[in-house]
Amino acid sequence: MKVVEVAAGLILHEGRYLIAKRKEGVHLAGFWEFPGGKREPGETLEECLRRELFEELSIRIDLPIPFRIIRHAYAEKTVELHFFRCRIEAGLAAPIECAEIRWVYPREMAGYRFPPADRPIIEALQLEGVAP
Numbered sequence: 001m002k003v004v005e006v007a008a009g010l011i012l013h014e015g016r017y018l019i020a021k022r023k024e025g026v027h028l029a030g031f032w033e034f035p036g037g038k039r040e041p042g043e044t045l046e047e048c049l050r051r052e053l054f055e056e057l058s059i060r061i062d063l064p065i066p067f068r069i070i071r072h073a074y075a076e077k078t079v080e081l082h083f084f085r086c087r088i089e090a091g092l093a094a095p096i097e098c099a100e101i102r103w104v105y106p107r108e109m110a111g112y113r114f115p116p117a118d119r120p121i122i123e124a125l126q127l128e129g130v131a132p
Contacts, residue, residue, distance in 0.1 A: 001073070001077065001078050002077055002078070003071075003077075003078045003079070003080055004038055004077055004078070004079045004080070005038065005039040005045070005048075005079075005080050005082065006036055006037060006038055006039065006079055006080065006081045006082065007036045007037070007039060007045045007046070007048040007049035007052065007064075007082050007084065008033070008034040008035065008036035008049070008081055008082065008083050008084070009034060009035055009036050009049055009053055009061065009064065009083075009084055009086050010034055010067055010083055010084065010085045010086065010121070010125070011034075011035070011053075011059075011061070011086055011087065011088060011093075012085065012086075012087060013087065013088065013103065015105060016103040016104055016105050017034070017103070017104060017105075017106065017109075017125065018034075018035060018057075018093055018101060018102075018103055019032045019033065019034060019035075019101065019102055019103075019104055019109070019112065020032065020033055020034075020035040020056065020057070020095065020098035020099075020100070020101045021033075021095075021098055021099040021100040021101070021102075022098060022099065023097070023098060023099045024099070027074075027076075028115050030099075030113070031113050031114060031115050032102075032112040032113060032114050033114060033115060033118060034083065034118065034121065035052070035053060035056050035057055035098065035101075036048075036049055036052050036053065036056075037051075037052035037055075037056065038052075045064075045082045045084075046063075046064050046084070049061070049064050049084055049086070050064075053086075054091075055096070055097055056096055056097040056098055057091075057093045057094060057095070057096060057097075057098075057101065058091050058092075058093070058094050058096055059088050059089075059090065059091040059092070059093050060088070060089045060090040060091055061086040061087065061088060061089055062086055062087050062088075062089045063086070064084035064085070064086045065084060065085045065086065066082070066083075066084055067083040067084055067085050067121075068083045068120070068121060068124065069081065069082050069083070070083070070117050070118075070120055070121065072115075072116060072117035079117060081117055081118075083121055106122070106125040106126045106128070107126060109122045109125070109126065110122075110126075
């Protein structure tokens with residue numbers, strides 16, 4: 001089965017993370033996710049993340065810091081999600097290639113429908129939020 005490599009940004013601002021709702025007509029339409037996208041041939045994951053966040057949200061980010069890698073098998077494909085911590089360096093996030101965006105605290109993420117592959121990341125962020 002084909003493995004699709006994806007770079008996703010954990011974009012933090014004042015304790016809240018930026019999440020994006022997937023447009024209708026795409027895989028997992030209507031689900032919320034951490035913004036990012038598929039790696040193109042010849043691209044590093046960091047380059048992919050920078051390109052995708054600019055295309056999807058019209059933002060430029062600082063240096064992406066690797067956080068976790070999650071591999072998840074769906075019926076039609078396997079995705080390998082590379083999550084990076086990052087912050088907005090330039091621009092104001094706008095929903096260009098997604099249906100909607102929101103800034104949410106980790107504790108609020110349970111109220112949003114995320115793809116199964118994102119659950120371990122949400123749990124990790126929620127645990128960080130309750131650490132002393």
